[in-house]
Amino acid sequence: MNFNTYPDAEMMAIDVANVIADDLAEALHQKDRVVLAVPGGTTPGPIFDVLSAVDLDWDRVDVVLTDERWVPEDHDRSNSALVKARLLTNRAVAARYLPLYAPAQAPEAVLAELESVIAGALPLDVALLGMGADMHTASLFPGSDGLEDALAADAPILIPVRRHDLPDIRITLSARVLDGAMRKHILIKGADKREALNAAQNLKATEAPVKAVCSGADVHWTE
Numbered sequence: 001m002n003f004n005t006y007p008d009a010e011m012m013a014i015d016v017a018n019v020i021a022d023d024l025a026e027a028l029h030q031k032d033r034v035v036l037a038v039p040g041g042t043t044p045g046p047i048f049d050v051l052s053a054v055d056l057d058w059d060r061v062d063v064v065l066t067d068e069r070w071v072p073e074d075h076d077r078s079n080s081a082l083v084k085a086r087l088l089t090n091r092a093v094a095a096r097y098l099p100l101y102a103p104a105q106a107p108e109a110v111l112a113e114l115e116s117v118i119a120g121a122l123p124l125d126v127a128l129l130g131m132g133a134d135m136h137t138a139s140l141f142p143g144s145d146g147l148e149d150a151l152a153a154d155a156p157i158l159i160p161v162r163r164h165d166l167p168d169i170r171i172t173l174s175a176r177v178l179d180g181a182m183r184k185h186i187l188i189k190g191a192d193k194r195e196a197l198n199a200a201q202n203l204k205a206t207e208a209p210v211k212a213v214c215s216g217a218d219v220h221w222t223e
Ligand SMILES: O=C(O)[C@H](O)[C@@H](O)[C@H](O)[C@H](O)COP(=O)(O)O
Pocket: 039, 040, 041, 042, 043, 044, 066, 067, 068, 069, 079, 129, 130, 131, 132, 136, 137, 138, 139
């Protein structure tokens, strides 16, 4: 892992947005279409604001979430709503969005449909990943139902995830799909997450799922 530290969140947002833009531009020289995977949560918004304005061939970019809460887009916990409001706007409005949610009581009812759209776009070219102080990344949560399946070497593309303390069912790209990205950027704010990331290196992926995506990743950190 390459560790990059920034004086503040604003500098991290600007620099990480430009690093991702450079990765996408490089991939666009090699391929007709490229895929960017992005997280939800509270950290990536400022990066999306900067990235959305970058001059790229956005019409050749597919954007997919690393994971989603199983809620409609008009729900305040929807990652899809976040990405559409903050990333798929300005110049990036031309990008193609590959959804992780479709109206159904539970993900299992529409998993095959969702996977068929994403399968055609893989492997990921660039993955921006968040993490929690509990060492989860995407919706690969320690102790969750679905985690073992999501960490398997032959895992499907998408895995439903449930845990008693999560307010919503989650759906996540599996670890092999996330880790298979050509470029991985792990985005963390705060000393607790930095310590958690360091601790994860001495644990198994079932205890510290973020470890499954650390190899060769660039880590971006600010207080
Ligand atoms: O759906 C989500 O919430 C994210 O995909 C999740 O994996 C997030 O990246 C981490 O929980 C960090 O979240 P913060 O950026 O809010 O700290």
